[in-house]
Amino acid sequence: MVATSEPLRVGGGALARRRLVQFSAVCLLVTWVPWIALGMRGVNVAEGAGAGVFALAACGPSLAALVMWLRYRRSERTPRQVTWPWGWPLAAVVCGCAPPLLAALLDVDGIPQHASLVIADAGGPLGALAYTLLAGPFSEEFGWRGYVQPRLRRYYGRLTASVVLGAAWGLWHVPLFFLDGTGQHDKGLISLLGILFFVGLLPLTYTILFVSERLRGGVWAAILVHAAWNLSEALIPPLSSTGLWMELALMTLIAVSASLIWRRSSNPERALS
Numbered sequence: 001m002v003a004t005s006e007p008l009r010v011g012g013g014a015l016a017r018r019r020l021v022q023f024s025a026v027c028l029l030v031t032w033v034p035w036i037a038l039g040m041r042g043v044n045v046a047e048g049a050g051a052g053v054f055a056l057a058a059c060g061p062s063l064a065a066l067v068m069w070l071r072y073r074r075s076e077r078t079p080r081q082v083t084w085p086w087g088w089p090l091a092a093v094v095c096g097c098a099p100p101l102l103a104a105l106l107d108v109d110g111i112p113q114h115a116s117l118v119i120a121d122a123g124g125p126l127g128a129l130a131y132t133l134l135a136g137p138f139s140e141e142f143g144w145r146g147y148v149q150p151r152l153r154r155y156y157g158r159l160t161a162s163v164v165l166g167a168a169w170g171l172w173h174v175p176l177f178f179l180d181g182t183g184q185h186d187k188g189l190i191s192l193l194g195i196l197f198f199v200g201l202l203p204l205t206y207t208i209l210f211v212s213e214r215l216r217g218g219v220w221a222a223i224l225v226h227a228a229w230n231l232s233e234a235l236i237p238p239l240s241s242t243g244l245w246m247e248l249a250l251m252t253l254i255a256v257s258a259s260l261i262w263r264r265s266s267n268p269e270r271a272l273s
Contacts, residue, residue: 045179
């Protein structure tokens with residue numbers, strides 16, 4: 001596949017938009033209704049029955065993708081892009097781990113001690129890994145990158161598709177800022193931490209697009225980036241405002257580098273000049 005900033009296909013935009021609206025409706029119904037109900041009741045979603053309801057509702061994106069596939073599987077086919085070289089798994093892990101870990105190394109102390117406590121609380125390394133995969137990557141990415149991303153890319157270039165998907169991804173997270181027991185609740189919606197959270201999703205979305213589409217890792221690459229990111233964020237102590245700015249700068253640097261690599265690979269003559 002030739003890398004391009006242009007849409008992968010054109011035509012049928014009205015139908016695609018209709019189905020993306022349907023996906024969004026199912027996704028928000030599955031996720032927002034339970035989350036808003038939990039928030040209105042003041043439930044701590046980190047413990048007890050609330051944690052189970054919260055986790056199930058968090059599967060909204062992937063469940064919505066499943067609903068759409070079951071409904072339209074005969075009329076719509078999405079080409080599989082997954083290949084199995086070593087390139088994309090390594091890139092996915094590096095892109096997911098590097099920003100939080102490097103920012104933490106430059107900003108805070110006590111990383112090994114904090115990581116040990118987190119792993120112990122999760123029941124050991126396997127428990128931490130399992131939670132990392134389930135809490136976000138598997139519950140979300142079959143929807144965001146498995147369903148929405150390839151359909152946006154049929155009609156939009158790389159940057160536009162990333163901005164649209166990154167904004168939608170951020171909007172989906174908004175109720176978390178009102179749910180006791182979530183990291184977003186601790187940040188606060190109208191705060192520097194909250195703003196940096198939303199802004200950071202944009203370069204992260206572009207990076208995931210690069211690894212999943214350009215490196216042909218597909219949805220599994222997105223899952224790996226998301227898991228690496230979540231695990232790294234969990235293992236480090238809270239960053240200062242300076243550390244958060246460094247983290248955002250590193251995320252942006254990775255996304256810009258991915259864009260330059262993509263552009264040069266789609267213009268071999270420029271790469272040789």
